[in-house]
Amino acid sequence: MPNHPTSSLQPQQLSEEQECLVRDWATKERNGGTIVNKQLIEWFAERVIRRDGVRDGHVPDFDVDTFLDRHPDLAQRLVAPAAPEHKKPKTEKATRQSGLDRLREMRQQDATFARFGDSPPPPREPAPYPEGEVIHQCLNRWIVRHGDTVTKYTTYPHGLDGSDYPNEARALRFIKEHTTIPVPELISSDWDRVTMQYIEGQTLRQAWPVLTPDQRSDILAQLSGYLAQLRALGGIHLGRLNGQGVIVPGILTRSGGPFGTMIEFHDWLVQPPKMLQTESIYWHQITTQLSNDHPIVFTHGDIAARNIIVRDGRIVALLDWEFAGWYPEYWEYVFTLRGLDNMDWETLGRYVTSLFAKRYDLEYILVRFILSLS
Template identity: 30%
Template sequence: MILACIFEFIIILCGIYERHWFGRHGGGYVKFLPFGLVMKFNKTHGADEADIIAFVRKNTAIPVPRVLLQTRGFGRAYFLMKRVDGEALNSVWHKLDPDQKASVVPQLRLCVEQLRALQPPSSGTVCGLSNAALVDSRISSSPVGPFRNEHDFNDHLIKAASIYVDGTLLRDVRARMHDSHRIVFTHGDLAPRNIIVRRDKVAAIIDWEGAGWYPEHWELVKALYNPMMRDDESWNTAIREILPRGYEKDCEVDRQLSDRMVGAF
C-alpha cells in the first residue's frame, strides 16, 4: 500500500503542475518521467499488464519493456518501467524503404510464432493470463470471461452484438462461426502504434493489457479492427505476412458484427 500511495502522490503532484499530463495508451494512462522512466496505470481488471510483460519476457525472446516496480491500490494497477529507445512504427512506417519494411516483417512474424508456441494453462479455455478476465475493446468496455471454450466465447460475441445487429443476421453469423480453433497466446492489439522500432529493428512490443488466450484467428481480427493505418496498403499487406494465413473468412464473419459496433463503447 505504501508503494501505491507513492504512485498516487506522483499522479496528484503532476496533476497540479501539469495540464493533461497523462497520455492515453491502450486501456491505460502513461506518463514519461525523467531518467528514462515511464509510469503507467489503469483500473484493476483482468491480469496486471506488468505480470503479462513478465510472463512474455520469461518465456520468449520477444523484446518488451523492462518493468521496475508494480503494485495495486485505490482501484488501480500501477507499474514503472524503463523507456524503450525508438519510435512507434506508425510514425515511421511511411519513411521506411521497401528493404527496411521487408526487414521488419520477419522480426514481427517470429514474435507471433513465439507467442503461439506458449503452452495454454488449460485445454480450450479462452481467458487472460492466469485464468483472468479478458480486456478487449472489440468485445466490451468492461472485462469479460473467462470462457470455458471457444463455443462460449463466440456465444458471448453474439450476445454483445445483439443490441446493434438484427436477430436474423446474428443467427446467420453464429452459424458461420467456427468453435474449434486452437487457443493461443495473443497480443490482442498488434498495431503499429504498439511496435517500437529503431530504424528497421524491432526494439519492443508494448501495450500488453489486452493479451491472453484467444482463438487463433483473433490476432488478425484485432489487427484489422478499426486500424489507424487502414489506407496504407503496404501495412495491410505486411500484417498478413506477419500473421499465419487462413483466417480471412473468420475475419469477414467477425466484421459482420464489428462493423456495426465500432464506436459503440
C-alpha cells in the first residue's frame, strides 16, 4: 500500500522539465485511483531531484503549495472521496430511470452475468464501511487505511467474488504457507472486504521513474524469483482457490469453470462473442493454436506495477491476489506482460519477458486478441 512520507530536504524548486514530470506523474496516479496528497507529491519531487543530481552547485527550491497553485486542476483533484453510503431501497417515485441510469443498470447486469451466469449470489446486507483514510478508490473498490491495517472492500452488491470467504483471503494464507513471497498478513475477511496488514512503501508504478538502474535490476530479479516459486506449485484442475472458476480480467471480466481439463478450459475461453457467431470458423482456428499440453500451475493472475510494493529499492509485498488460482502455465506470462509493458517500454517493458524461463508469445498474441473482442 502506498506510503506518504514527509520530505526531509529543504524546499526544492523543480526545473520546467522536472515540474512537468511531477505533474504528469501525479495526474496518472490519480487517474489510476490513488488518492494523491501533498506528502506523496513531495516524496516524488524529492526523488526526482536526487535522481537528476545537483546542477552547477545549485540546489533547487521546491514548495508543494506553490507547485499546486501553478496547477489548480491537479490541486482540485487531490480531495479524497467521501466514504460511500449504503444505498436505500428505491421508492415508487424513484422507479423512473433516466437513460443513463438504465444504461448503468444494463452494464451492471452484463457484468453480473459474465461473472456468475444465470445464478448470481443472493443480495446481502453489508456491514458498516470502515472509517479511516481512503488511500485508493476506483469504481466500486475502496482501500481504507486505519492505523497499521488496511481494509479493501467493495460496494458491488455481490461482494468481492460472491463467496463468504473471498479468494484473496485464501490466497494470502496459501502464499504464506507455500512460498517466501512477501504478502500482507491477513487480519480478517468477509464477503465484501479483506482486512490486512498495512505495508509501508510505494507501488512500483509510483517508484519506477526515480529508481536507480541497480535498484531496477534488483527488483526485476526478485520478481523473477517470486514468479518461479509460483510456477513450481502444480495443480490438477483450473480454477481459483475457493473452488470458483477461472477469471478472465477485462473490460467485462468473466468467469467460467472450474475445469477439469485444458480442453474444456480452451473451449470455453475461445467462445466467439454473440456479435461474431458467423465467424465461428475463425475462432476455431484460434482454439487449434492454443495447446492443451500446458501444465497447470499456481498463478497470481494480475501482476502489474500497481500491485507491487517497493521500499528502499526492494520488493516488500505483492498485492491483489483476487484472481489467484490454478491456470495454464502461459497465463501468468500473458497478464504480466499486459500489466508491466504498459508502463515504460524502454526501461521496463522490453525486459519483462526475461522474468520467465520460457516465453509464450503465441499465447500472448492470441489471448490478447480474444480479450479485445470478448
